[in-house]
Amino acid sequence: xxxxxxxxxxxxxxxxxxxxxxxxxxxxxxxxxxxxxxxxxxxxxxxxxxxxxxxxxxxxxxxxxxxxxxxxxxxxxxxxxxxxxxxxxxxxxxxxxxxxxxxxxxxxxxxxxxxxxxxxxxxxx
Numbered sequence: 182x183x184x185x186x187x188x189x190x191x192x193x194x195x196x197x198x199x200x201x202x203x204x205x206x207x208x209x210x211x212x213x214x215x216x217x218x219x220x221x222x223x224x225x226x227x228x229x230x231x232x233x234x235x236x237x238x239x240x241x242x243x244x245x246x247x248x249x250x251x252x253x254x255x256x257x258x259x260x261x262x263x264x265x266x267x268x269x270x271x272x273x274x275x276x277x278x279x280x281x282x283x284x285x286x287x288x289x290x291x292x293x294x295x296x297x298x299x300x301x302x303x304x305x306x
Contacts (some may be wrong), residue, residue: 194295195219197225200226207247216299218289224294227299234283238286248283252303260297263288272296 197214202212204226216227222237232255234248254277261271270293273282274279 193219195224200224206234207249218296220285223285225285225296227303229282232300232303234285249282250274252306255276255300255304258297258300258304260293272300274300 184277195217197217200217201214202209207227208214209213212231213227213229215229216225218225222242224233224235226233226235231252232250234246234250235247236248238244238246256275256277258275259273259282261273269286269288271289272285272293274284275282287296
């Protein structure tokens with residue numbers, strides 16, 4: 182991912198196998214990483230049990246927030262694709278017990294339809 186892609190918020194899929202070892206301390210026994218999307222320093226991690234949103238904070242990224250959302254807690258989600266003059270796609274997740282949705286923005290190059298398809302596969306099972 183080049184500098185311009187990072188600045189524009191273009192996400193890319195990275196190897197689930199690589200992340201399995203890195204996330205091992207966070208995972209439940211037997212939990213497997215299925216898909217991972219990286220957006221600059223933040224990540225969407227789809228496991229077989231939950232969605233983990235990883236938000237690296239600060240200049241060095243040493244402070245990290247791990248937001249774990251069981252798929253059964255996602256009540257609905259929406260996807261707004263980028264338009265001609267709109268540079269970003271937007272994903273919103275509504276989680277039971279939260280009034281406001283979790284919102285993430287992606288650049289035009291991100292295949293948000295693939296991300297939505299993966300999310301739908303886990304939420305709608």
